[in-house]
Amino acid sequence: MIAPSPIVQSFFDPQTWTYTHVVYDQDGGHGAIVDPVLDFDAKSGRTATTRAEEVIAFAKAKGLTIDWIIETHAHADHLSAAPFVRAQLGGQVAIGKDIARVQSVFKTLFHLEADFATDGSQFDHLFEDGETFSVGALKGQAWHVPGHTPADMAFVIGDAVFVGDTLFMPDVGTARCDFPGGDAHQLYRSIQRILSLPAETRLFMCHDYPPQGRSAQPMSTVGDQRAHNIHVHDGVTEDAFVAMRQARDASLAMPNLILPSVQVNIRAGQLPPAESDGRHYLKLPVNLF
Template sequence: MQQAQVEAFFDDNTNTFSYLVIDPETLACAIIDSVLDYDAASATTSTQHADQIIGYVQKHQLTVHWILETHVHADHLTAAQYLKSRLGGKIAMSDQISQVQRTFSKIYNLDIKGINADQHFDYLFSAGEHFKIGQLEAYGLATPGHTPACLSYVVGDAVFVGDTLFMHDYGTARCDFPGGSAEQLYDSVQKLYALAETTRVFLCHDYLPASRQHYVFQSSIATQKNCNIHIHTGVSKNKFIQMREQRDATLSMPKLILPAIQINMLAGTFPKPEANGERYLKLPLNYFSSVSSD
């Protein structure tokens, strides 16, 4: 089985791992789950994290073919547009992004017809669709549950799972965002567990439980199947759904969800400038408090 070279870049402000997936033969690469730095207090963006990736690409003379998103992130802004402007490549994710765009267009009162007519992603993968990174064989594995548009990327002997799984000592992703489903997440994890047990699993986040001192970004299918505290072999679907829904009911909203989703569901595109030349984010006042109390 082909083995990709994988380089991880950690953003400690959002506990996010971004990846460069490199074909060592051709030096073609893909960037997965990039981060645009964002200061919520001042609504200011910067590019320190993305610039680390750019520096590595340029130093090693890599060619970016793809800028991939595993899902519409709620905890950080994507740097996809900035990276494309500097390095090229196609911004891509699951074709189920339309579900997320439709749902959140209503929440933000955005023009869904305009979004459909001017799709900001360069390419949308259907479930199971194959593609290449240089000579590396890759395909998208639909893994909804955390969001309807979650897509894990299988590249040679590696899989990039987004927020579907965390480290085995931390468990699985929440499923209480609009369109999320604990039942779907269970089924999605079973798809991942059907991969070869030696498959390397690369995680989008690590939240450093009290049981260890160091951040970790890589696991394996065998380790997850045997040791994941939420969904190891032998955990029934009903038991998992009950655990996940009870746990999700105790979680607060991610701090950056409101700015992040309206940017990320448009492939990292900022809102158009208004008459004064400034760009503005929208915040739906009291929307989620009213939803959670229903």
């Protein structure tokens, strides 16, 4: 019996250049939501759920039972809407087990509350490298693909791979490696693991930053990446990639939403605990980054 090919519907947030994907086996069947986005206005500090509501409406219209809400990593460019989505649709909020390493680093950097747990317990499930899971009739496997951060994961579901921030579209390249715990050597090896899959394998992006003249696209293939990725096409050596990545990263500004995003995303999308006035506050470290 041939394994079913997943159906994927992608939703683009132009404010953060982020794709959220709904992957499912059939109408009326089971699905997973990958990297849901919470709207955040940095000028006012206000959140909204417009993007997440679009995803939720689609899942309900298709009659899907949501098994998983998957984070590919603790994003530095958008806030996660995982708790809101789970409240509306159910499902387990999951991430890779190495989120604990990221939590430990940022607990110190943001001087978080003493009882902030650094064991990943804010999430419903922590995936191990190679762990298998199901989305209805679909079979998936979690891959640890560090480099961008120590905790990045890719999720292989049938002939589809949700690559997180390892790869971008071929004309954009690859993710930066200068965040705490990032490593360009590791990223190169993680990418080679993904690109060892069959050429027709579909690769679903977490972001697209299209050059002028091209609209945003959610997907490429292994074959496209191997032939055309501007940073890591066939023939690019690890040393050449690392030299390129290090030089490029040194020229990049910090992401616009890194400070609020990381504080929320290491908590599985929850805001920090309310203070004595009942309000939630995010920290803005001065002269730290």
